[in-house]
Amino acid sequence: MEVRNLHYIYSDGTQALKALSLGIKQGKTTAVLGSNGAGKSTLLLSFNGINKPSGGEVLFKGLPLDYSVKGLKQLRKSVGIVFQDPDKQLFSASVYQDISFGAMNLKLPEEEVRRRVDLAMKRTGISHLKDKPTHSLSFGQKKRAAIAGVLVMEPEVLILDEPTAGLDPLGVSELMKLLRKLQIELNLSVVISTHDIDIVPLYCDYAYVVDDGRLVMEGTPQEVFSHPEEIRRINLRLPRIGHLMEILHDKDGFEFAQPANTISEARKALINWKDTN
Amino acid sequence: MEVRNLHYIYSDGTQALKALSLGIKQGKTTAVLGSNGAGKSTLLLSFNGINKPSGGEVLFKGLPLDYSVKGLKQLRKSVGIVFQDPDKQLFSASVYQDISFGAMNLKLPEEEVRRRVDLAMKRTGISHLKDKPTHSLSFGQKKRAAIAGVLVMEPEVLILDEPTAGLDPLGVSELMKLLRKLQIELNLSVVISTHDIDIVPLYCDYAYVVDDGRLVMEGTPQEVFSHPEEIRRINLRLPRIGHLMEILHDKDGFEFAQPANTISEARKALINWKDTN
Amino acid sequence: MIYIDKYAYLSKLKQTNPLQKLVLAVSVLGVCLWADSVAVSILTLLIMGWYTVCKGGTPVGIFIRLMLVPLSFLVIGVLTIAVNVSGDKDVFVFSVYAFGMYIGVSQSGILSAANLFFKALGAVSCLYYLSLSTPMVDLLAVLRKLKVPRLMVELMGLIYRFIFVFLEMADTMFTAQNSRLGYAGLSSGYRSLAALASSLFIRSYQRADELYIALEARGYDGELSVIHEQAETHWTEYIPIVLINLFLIAVALFSKQLTGGLL
């Protein structure tokens, strides 16, 4: 999955994306970072053809997207998107029926639809909610149901807009672990947009940083967060651990071989430092 | 502001609060922590009389709340509440009109309404948005407008449900600094409920931890986070810095005199350790 | 607010074939209306109450509380029918004189009012049996099976789903306004309610767009096709329903004969 020189102008004239180019690594978790209004959501909606770019192109498996009805249908089988607010995505009061929707649209035999729905519910850990009405679910459960509704299509790319927004600490870590698990088990390419900087070094393999519709940085979380000035210039911040380690290194005379952004990295760095001193 | 032995049962029979007692410190910022469904929002809505407790009592300035129409009117003048989703709190076409809503309902002379609205907009830094339609605002601006809409009533207690949810990193720190400033300038008592554990040691003076409708812990953030087992038992977590420092202390042979949950505390502790070794 | 919906999902009868429940409710409802007899009405109320409370497990307190919901309509309606105006005092068994006329109730008026009162309660208990044992989702599936046009069922399904989304939204908005004293006076109350309704309308309008986009992303092609649970039934399960109806019909005929068609 790749976008090249992408431009997107909203009907009200706002230029949301400006000559943006980036590639999604197959089978990895990629984060798209940026402050509110940087263009993250617009970008995500371009990946499965909901936003048709005003300029440039989106490529899937090396081929430019085909925006015909048939082409889009084909694309959406492979590229699934989970929106931030599950109440905007779940259309049926029956969790089971809602999840089956995507699979039914693939015109699969009923047997296969049932198999996939059951599997998707099992994978997202909501099998016990089968007979519950959607409106009785908690926010986190709705989120999982929305993910299951995309998984039934057995996509190759799973896109999630702010997947951790509104979840409590346990909800965040459970959801991110779920995504990690899906990514590994199904060899999915996962793309998330997020404000939650601290989860990026923990759960993401690669990160793109966008600002004002442009790509300003890319690399592993490690690499991206080793440019703190740049990160702050565009109103983001380092992970808190990274920030602490930066100050210890810059101001307090600690010496670390490389930046550390997670607890385990910081431990290693500090133990290392302790042992050499 | 104080609640004593508070019970709250929803009309569908769910017991949301169970014998909860706590006091809000005047002129301080108090955090209410807990996972989703712990009863945080129910508690906040009890403070300004929207939820009438099924048992126990809520006291304001030492007196039990008066749930008559007049009593509630009086109370809501003094205890303002800002909801999580500003879209559910802003109704009017223009920002100015929306902010004036509460002041108008107090039947103040027009002169006074104008003065208060201008002041509230200035305090929240949105004076330049005066004539904008509310729906054209960014999420962070809407949040500020919602706060201004409560400030016009010149409350003594300001309650905010998940004030940082949905904001980007800069938005979070700006909002928390704004609340700090308001709290000091106006001698406001600020009460926030939050999932965002990392902001608690930075911006809050006191914290209550609720779980399953009960109060399970209270104290300064320092004190509360010095019981990591208890915090984890109820599905919360330590601030990330606190977690790192805990592991360094418990497993890696670092010695710190006291727990550290913020970057500056951690720096001090580590420098201290460095100097004594 | 919507208790009935909540109890429907909790009912022990939830797994029973919804068509069977619909047939039971509607057929007994029909017999109750046709019979027009106090005995049948009371029996209907007892049978349906037994099904709902004993077999369905709906708390009896809830059932009684719900039976009181239509009571104000019932009392007003029945009194309006029973109370008549006439210049002749003799048509009434009890009357008062006011404004140069007699206002009162006649014997046949009392009888038909009592009849109507119980008939309506009996009928309501049929409605409650259905709605307290059959979640809307299952009911819609039955409608689909009964060849109600697909578009109609889809529309109903969407409306049902979003009623809860908007109710929650309206509730939060109302609370937010209320805490800023939006309902402290009559005129501010009107303004607040209008503001609430209009923002709710605008939100719902936007929600149509957002939902359409989300559905398209999942391959929507103009048909909200979903998989349905197949409820297996055997014709023998309909035997009790037939027996109940036959019993009620027999009671109706018998009591008509006994009271000369009065009750």
Added chain:
Amino acid sequence: MNKKIWIMGLVLMFMFLPQQTYAMHIMEGFLPAGWCITWGALAIPFVLAGFFSIRRTVGEHPKTLMLLAMAGAFAFVLSSLKIPSVTGSSSHPTGVGFGAILFGPTAMAVIGLIILLFQAVLLAHGGLTTLGANTFSMGIVGPLVAFATYKIVKKANGPQWLAVFLAAALGDLLTYVTTSVQLALAFPAGTGGAMASLTKFLGIFALTQVPLAISEGILTVLIFKAISSY
């Protein structure tokens, strides 16, 4: 003395009872079977016309389905809101005028039917056997009156607010006049027949509705004003 108290009690009850109830749909089991069928049969052509018109539009623009669904859910929620009143008792808007002006009377027949079914099953307001009668009054007559009033006032170059007000108020009122007619026909008085009965029902179901119809008119004007300034 005794009689006075009796009358006073009756008057008070009639004054206050209706205001505390929901929109006055005819309850389950209240109408004799014959009338249930009659009103159902009268409502069917309108509902079918509405359905076919919706199907045509949705065929051309699939998004219309979502729009109608949201309008329906909105109308259901609107009818559950409480109109503030002086006495503290509450009444609920019908949304008849609002819906008719925005979506036209044809679509309203279908949306009205669905909402009435949901109100019956989820809230026990109205009923299954009275669905036809209630659809006829609230989904057909009310919207038709509201729509016609709106068009006539607009055509006569009346101001927008007046058109909206009259449409909403008359739509609401005529809904209940229809309900009264339905009840009177089903329960003609022992002395004086259907006309005497109609007087009684109009007095109770329509007359008490006048202040509520005015409330709904004012409210609808305010809603339209707020939406147009959005």
